[in-house]
Amino acid sequence: MSRKLNKAEKNYVIAEKELLAIRDAFKEWRHHLLGAKYTVTVYTDHRNLQFMSSARLLTPRQLRWMLFFAEFDFVVTFQPGKDNRKADALSHQESTTLPAVQTSRAIIAPDKVLCIIKTEDFFEDIRNSFTVEKWQAWAQADPKRSIKQGLPFYDARLFVPTTKLRKIVFHWLHVIPTAGHPGAPKTLELIQRYFWWPTLTKDVKTMVNNCEVCARTKTSHSKPKGLLHSLPTPSRPWEHISLDFITGLPVVQQHSVILVVVDSLTKYGHFIACKKLPTSSELATILLNRVVRYHGLPKVILSDRGSQFAYNFWKTWCKTLQVTSTLSTSHHPQTDGQTERLNQTLKQYLRAYAEKTLNSWTSMLWLAELAYNNSFHTSTGVTPFFGLFGYHPDTLHITIPQESSLTPAVSEIIQHLHQTQKSIQQHLEKAKQKYKKHYDKKHCEGPQYQPGDKVWLSTKHIDFKTKHMFNPKFIGPYTVLQQINPVTYKLQFPKSLRIHPVFHTSLLKKAVQKVRPHPAPVLVQGEEEYEVKKVLDSKLRGRNLWYLIPWKGYGPESNSWLSASDVHAPVLVRRFHPLNPDKPGPRARLGEGSTVNTRTVRALRASRMQKPNTRKIK
Structure with a gap:
């Protein structure tokens, strides 16, 4: 990249002009440099820039730029111009003119390229699933069947022969962001536009029910589960x-x-x-x-x-x-x-x-x-x-005349x-029947779970460590340990989830998929460690920095607060802080041999860098 200096920038001193080039480059490629896996190295032919971050006296402009550079992990290294000719060539004016660029219409539309890249191997797998003779016999069995470009079609829709390829189709038209995890009817309609196989409707319903993302995030629109089961009527008062x-x-x-x-x-x-x-x-x-x-x-x-x-x-x-x-x-x-x-x-x-x-x-x-x-x-x-x-x-103290009668006996x-x-x-029995009839009209009979079954638990009454609208609707799945009564179950929870394990069936949902086991820890230098998924939040406990960590392969109920020294995920940490500038963070490096506290940086930004007092030098 290169550009012209404006009128104000032409008045900068040499060091600031050289530093301006670095600042513009970081702005241009910010999305590449933030959260880079390794420390970024900047080569310059201006030796003094190596010591800019540790300089004691900085102009207001240089100080503002230092605050901008605090977001990045980089070092400045000196390299003579003769050894850096590619970058040096951009600063020289070119006298020749380039010929006009002639454009031609693309043969393939840009929005189709991604689809072709993804489906080329997919088509090849379909061709390899049968021999040519079997495909020809397959096409002759039904007039709706045909072979086009070596691919089988049924009623103008591509036939998908194997379970593996059908799962790929489901991923394309249900899982990826352009699909949006729709329900079974909408997913079926999307797939039927392009593909066909004999058990399509049944398979789509099964795969949608098995989708873990749908199970966690979607709200149930059916009637609340669980009919009314009244307590037994006592035989005497105060029993x-x-x-x-x-x-x-x-x-x-x-x-x-x-x-x-x-x-x-x-x-x-x-x-x-x-x-x-x-x-x-x-x-x-x-x-x-x-x-x-x-x-x-x-x-x-x-x-x-x-x-x-x-x-x-x-x-x-x-x-x-x-x-x-x-x-x-x-x-x-x-x-x-x-x-x-x-x-x-x-x-x-x-x-x-x-x-x-x-x-x-x-x-x-x-x-x-x-x-x-x-x-x-x-x-x-x-x-x-x-x-x-x-x-x-007697609460009124009013005597109402009544007919005289004999005092009843004690036995009477x-x-x-x-x-x-x-x-x-x-x-009471009649009232319970009436209440049950009214209650059951608005509820449906819940499924009966057996010990060992897997269920999802509603998060309606669970207090998450971070509260926002994107929290999952269900967590789990968890194993049913015991059926307390027809509508109440006891679940097996991990130690990290400190809530009572008995729940009404209205808060449970059957986990129909084969539950994948949680990833086992890996040994790192002789110690067991679990893989960090990302960084959700940060806070200070005293002078120590802590991160809220979700673990890969585990649900949000297993999220944990860990000390920064125990989080061995520098790439995820560096990615978190630029996206959350208001959260506490570690000391961020400006360059080799210098550090600046990111909280101080944010405080200076908030005060909009008021210009310091200066004194004239004669």
Whole structure:
């Protein structure tokens, strides 16, 4: 490359003119020089440029250019002009004129060249798949078949005879960027424009289902999987209870949390104010004092997967009292729908009296409990209070005249209470059937997975280390270890994925392809190392630089933060920083024997290089 100097550049000193040539060359070939595998060597016949990067006094222009050069890994080497004649010839004016260049129309259009380069070997493989005699016999068997230029055609479409060649066709019309990973119908239409083979429709559907990129990145548009499976109806009150917490409330009298306890049969609830989220031991004490002392020990306690219910103390406490602790499925609130619904009712009550209860909600909690327990419940057909005690509480202090009647015997009261609770059980069964019918209309029955099957896991509720719209929709595939119930499964996770391994079937998708094993580590100087795919992010921990690394052959769930000293991928590191100038980076070399911190470079760029004060020299 070469160009003329403009009026301002003609006034540059010699050193700056020589440096200008290097700067323009780096601008012209920037896409080649950034992230180069080896250090770039610049040959110049101006010896002083070797020491430009280490000079103590630089003009503002030279300093700006040094900031530009900081993006590149290069060294400047002196070479006399007589030994560098090719570059030196560009600076001499040519007196002769070149003849006019005559252009001719290309025989092959440029947009067809790439296709021809790719398909020439493909056509040759088709020709070699059969002998000429077999091809002729093949063509005579059907009038739609023909042989053109030694290639078999069916109904004017190229016949693809082998599985290997069919996979190449699928790659061309499904995988490459111009195809865009379409679904099976669109991929089939693309292939049918040019190619044919007997099992085309079946093969395309299978290959699309086996496409790992499609499995990871595409959103499912079918109905949510998994029909409703209700919990069994208890045989007596307070045999089965559920727990949940309401947090984020204003601190009143040092209380900021409400513990909600609900009986699964009568729907009777207790609202208990807590100073904070209780620990396992504190929760056990609260239940003994506020629930067990009035209703006895439950057989089953249903809760979410809070930390209180995962500690050994809670498990030991339940085991000692012969209480079964059941945890709801991760990210599936339908498991404990009654408590979730009651939480909404309680929040609505407190919100309705917000002006009065904002600073005194703890004193209003017993009123909220009474109001809820005295309200008609559609699933039981009675109020929770009546379902538990057999009568309605007096809340109005109004005496209504009634006909006199004899006081019922104790046996009649007990019989009436038993009949009420039996009626509640019947209402609950009818309500569950009604809810199931309504729920199942919007859901479809999920596939049944067996231990050992491979499944993809939805990332809907997974917190990635880097959040952006290009995160995959599914990760995996993972092995199914156990079927907990008809719609819940336990998966086998790597140690790096620290989440609970039990999931509802709506978050799973069958992995139909033969899963490729993860690449094994390679030995480098006696140590096992895994191949780095690229660099995603960087950050500083103290004075140390760390990189977020995805591993080749592994999913995004295996991404790891590693110290820069442990990342042996200099090419990928050099490629990352020019594309992410706002991220922390290492010390970048300007030239031989000199370094500059890239963060300092960015700070100087941000300040737009304010011109320093200068003094006149007489």
